[in-house]
Amino acid sequence: MHFRPCIDIHNGRVKQIVGNSLRDEGDTAVENFVAERSAASFAEQFRRDGLPGGHVVVLNQVFSPYYAASRAEALSALEAFPGGFQYGGGVTADNASYWLNAGASHVIVTSYVFRDGKISYENLAKLESAVGRNRIVLDLSCAKRDDSDVYYIMTDRWQRYADTPLNGELMERLSGHCAEFLIHAISKEGRGEGIDEELIYLFSESCECPITYAGGVRNLDDLEELYAIGDGRIDFTVGSALSLYGGSFPYTDILQFSAEH
Numbered sequence: 169m170h171f172r173p174c175i176d177i178h179n180g181r182v183k184q185i186v187g188n189s190l191r192d193e194g195d196t197a198v199e200n201f202v203a204e205r206s207a208a209s210f211a212e213q214f215r216r217d218g219l220p221g222g223h224v225v226v227l228n229q230v231f232s233p234y235y236a237a238s239r240a241e242a243l244s245a246l247e248a249f250p251g252g253f254q255y256g257g258g259v260t261a262d263n264a265s266y267w268l269n270a271g272a273s274h275v276i277v278t279s280y281v282f283r284d285g286k287i288s289y290e291n292l293a294k295l296e297s298a299v300g301r302n303r304i305v306l307d308l309s310c311a312k313r314d315d316s317d318v319y320y321i322m323t324d325r326w327q328r329y330a331d332t333p334l335n336g337e338l339m340e341r342l343s344g345h346c347a348e349f350l351i352h353a354i355s356k357e358g359r360g361e362g363i364d365e366e367l368i369y370l371f372s373e374s375c376e377c378p379i380t381y382a383g384g385v386r387n388l389d390d391l392e393e394l395y396a397i398g399d400g401r402i403d404f405t406v407g408s409a410l411s412l413y414g415g416s417f418p419y420t421d422i423l424q425f426s427a428e429h
Contacts, residue, residue: 169395170403171426172380173214173222175207175245175253180237182207184408184415185227188311188354190325192229201414207241210412211248217423219252221380222405223276223305223350226257227325246271254305254350261294268303275299276350278307279323285331292345302347309352309382310334310367319367326354336374343377353383360409363390365397372398385409387417391425400429 176183179195182203189198203210207224214222224245226238238257246253247270255267256276264275281292295304309326310319319334332338339349351371353364363384371379379402381394386409394404406422409415 169398169400169426169429170221171219171422172403172405173210173219174382174405174407175210175222175224175242176227176407177207177225177238177241177245177257178227179234180241182210182241183227184410184413186357186359188322188326188357190227190327192232192325192327195228195232195234197227200408203413207245208248211245211253213412215249215252219423220249220273221254221403222252223254223256223380224272225255225276228257229325230258243270256305256307256350261291261298264295264299264303268299274303274305274347276305276307278309278321279325281306282321282323282330282332285329287330287332296345301345304346305348305350306342306346307350307352308334308339308342308371309350309354311354319370322354326352334370336370339371339374339377343375346377348378348380350380350382353381356384357382357407359384360386360415362386363394365393368394368397368402372402379403380405382407385417386415388421388425391422391429395429 184201186198228235228238250271254274255272259275259277260280313320321330321332382405385406409417411419
């Protein structure tokens with residue numbers, strides 16, 4: 169069970185936001201934290217502390233007037249820790265190799281594969297052909313829809329539901345097309361309300377593909393529960409609660425927990 173650090177970039181700044189508050193129109197979001205430090209400085213710290221496998225994500229759409237600044241920050245982070253981060257944000261079969269050549273270990277993909285509410289196996293095949301399944305991380309971030317008991321994958325920076333429920337059958341099928349899954353519990357992301365145990369039980373019992381969980385981790389009790397539910401197989405990230413990002417969860421405590429588990 170490993171700590172996977174995250175560097176989320178929005179409007180050219182490293183930020184932590186409330187997950188489902190992001191809006192492309194106006195490039196707005198409810199912000200929990202806006203860093204004075206650059207993305208590269210965080211990347212250098214994670215490199216010094218021996219924390220590979222995290223993710224750098226640009227939260228602006230490519231048509232945003234802020235995209236160029238966010239992209240530059242992402243590139244600087246990848247350069248500061250070559251091979252240390254996965255990259256997400258507008259990845260397609262046409263540009264995936266660019267991000268890998270820029271220093272990303274993997275590319276993280278949602279919207280390119282989940283198009284118009286459906287899974288585009290055609291696009292997934294194009295992506296595999298471009299970079300190989302072992303360099304692909306599928307982001308299956310999800311939330312319940314319309315007060316149902318079913319989790320649905322969300323796309324377009326968590327602004328749209330796909331017509332695709334997250335379940336064991338889907339994960340087993342997709343696991344043959346990627347190296348890992350990244351799963352954000354969107355209803356918990358950035359709210360400091362604790363982890364989504366129901367979601368973790370769902371995917372921990374579904375397949376053997378490596379998984380990183382994000383959403384609501386706020387203290388050591390949450391990590392112990394995640395460890396118990398996932399039998400130590402699920403990696404994790406900590407966002408708004410992390411002391412480096414203005415939260416109350418000491419970074420050093422997370423490093424110690426990860427080292428001991």
